[in-house]
Amino acid sequence: MWRNSDVLVIGGGVSGTMAAIAAARKGVKVTLVERGGCLGGTWTAGLVGMTLDSGDKEGLLKEFLTIVYHEKEQGTATIFEIQKYVLEKLCTESGVEMMFHSQVCDVKTDGHQIKEVRVITKSGHIDFHAKVIIDATGDGDVAAMSGCSYDYGRPSDGKAQPMSMIALVSGLDERANTYISFPDNPFWDARNRLKGVLDAVGAPYSIGCPSIQPLCGEIYILSANQEYGKRGCNVNELTEATMNARREIYRLVGALRNGAPDVFGNLMLVSTPECIGVREGRRIHGRYTITVEDMIVGRRHEDAVCLVRYWVDIHSLENDGGKGFTDDGIKMQPYDIPFRALLPKDIDNLVLAGRCISGDFYAHASYRVAGNMAPVGEAAGTMAAEAVMKGKKICEVEYQR
Ligand SMILES: Cc1cc2nc3c(=O)[nH]c(=O)nc-3n(C[C@H](O)[C@H](O)[C@H](O)COP(=O)(O)OP(=O)(O)OC[C@H]3O[C@@H](n4cnc5c(N)ncnc54)[C@H](O)[C@@H]3O)c2cc1C
Known part of the structure; x- marks a missing residue:
C-alpha cells in the first residue's frame, strides 16, 4: 500500500x-x-x-x-x-x-x-x-x-547524557513535607533529607540527588533514576534501561514504605511511563x-x-x-x-x-x-x-x- x-x-x-x-x-x-x-x-x-x-x-x-x-x-x-x-x-x-x-x-x-x-x-x-x-x-x-x-x-569519550524514568507516587501527608521539594522549600534541603532517609534505609539509588515534587492534588513526582552509558537508539540498551529503571523505582518506593513507615508508610507507586525519557x-x-x-x-x-x-x-x-x-x-x-x-x-x-x-x-x-x-x-x-x-x-x- x-x-x-x-x-x-x-x-x-x-x-x-x-x-x-x-x-x-x-x-x-x-x-x-x-x-x-x-x-x-x-x-x-x-x-x-x-x-x-x-x-x-x-x-x-x-x-x-x-x-x-x-x-x-x-x-x-x-x-x-x-x-x-x-x-x-x-x-x-x-x-x-x-x-x-x-x-x-x-x-x-x-x-x-x-x-x-x-x-x-x-x-x-x-x-x-x-x-x-x-x-x-x-x-x-x-x-x-x-x-x-x-x-x-x-566529544572526549562518546558518552551521552543518561536516560531517566520519572514516576508518579501518592500516599504522602504533612509528615513527609520536609522531604518534598515544594517551591518554597530550599531546593537542596528537601533533596538532601530524602537522600539521607534512603541512605538510612539502605536503598541505593542511581541518581546523584533524588527528589519528590508536588504535581497536583495527592499526586507527586518521584525523580530517582538515571540510566548511565546506555543508548536510546539501541533497542537492547533501551529495553534494559527501561526495565532497570522500573525495577529501581519499585524497589525504592518499597524501601521507603517499609524502612521509614512513620513518614512514608502509605507511599504508593501510582504509575511509571511506558517509555523511559531519552535526553x-x-x-x-x-x-x-x-x-x-x-x-x-x-x-x-x-x-x-x-x-x-x-x-x-x-x-x-x-x-x-x-x-x-x-x-x-x-x-x-x-x-x-x-x-x-x-x-x-x-x-x-x-x-x-x-x-x-x-x-x-x-x-x-x-x-x-x-x-x-x-x-x-x-x-x-x-x-x-x-x-x-x-x-x-x-x-x-x-x-x-
Ligand atoms: C527525564 C527528562 C526530564 C526532562 N525535563 C524537562 C523539563 O522539566 N522541562 C523541559 O522543558 N524539558 C525537559 N526535558 C527535555 C524535553 O522533554 C525533551 O528534550 C523534549 O521533549 C524533546 O522533544 P522532541 O519532540 O524533540 O522529542 P521526543 O519527545 O523524544 O519525541 C519524539 C517522538 O517521536 C516518536 N518516534 C521516535 N521514533 C519514531 C519512529 N521511528 N517512527 C515514529 N515515531 C517515532 C516518539 O514516540 C516520540 O513521540 C526532559 C527530558 C528528560 C528525558
Missing part, C-alpha cells in the same frame, strides 16, 4: 506536533506518524510536563500554553493529560491526518532526495511519498536511515552547527528560529553521588537557533525538528528543553509548507522569522 502527503512528519513529540499543526494551518496536506498512542513524546508520555525556557516565546507555543493554563484552572486532569488533550485538539482542528501506532522502519533515497518512507502500522506497511519530510523522532531516526552523518555523545540521541549534521562558542558569545542570526536562555544542563554521565548535574563551567549568554541548524546537510527534502537538530554536545544540553523544541517544530512545519506551496526545495525558500 502507498500514500501521498505534502508534508510527512515522523514523531509526535512536542516538536513534531508543533510542526504538523504549523504546516497544516498553511493549507497543505500533512500526515503525522507516531509510534506510540498519544502526542507529546517525552513531554507527556515521559511524565515531564514542565515547559522550560518558554518565557519569551511567541507563536504556537504561547497559544498552546494559554489554552493549557485555562484547562489547568478547571482542575480536571494532570498537566500531562491536558497537554495530550490540547495537542490532539489542535491537530484535529488544523486538519492533520493522524497515524498512531505507526513507526518508520525504512527510507529509500535517490541522491540527496528521500523518495519513499516505509511505515509499519497495525494494519501492515505503508510506503509514503511526500514532498517534504520532517524528522521529529528525537533520535534522528529518519535522517540516519537516509544516510545523513551525525554526532553522538561527548540525548543523534545530533544530525546540518547546514549550521550550534556550538559552545555560540553560547559563550551569545551568537545571534538573521535566520533565528528562537532565542535560547536555558543553561548548559548536563546530567551526570555517571553517578557521582553529588548534585546529579553540571554546566561544566560554561557560562552561556542567550543565543539563537538558526534555521540552517534544522536543515541536514546531506538530504534536500528533509527538515529536522526537535532535539536531533545540528549542535554540539554542550549546545544540545542547553537548547533541548521543550520551550525551544516547540518553536523549532513550528519553524520546521511552516517552512516545509512554504516549500510545498512554492514548489521549491526547502533549503531554497527564504526564511522569514
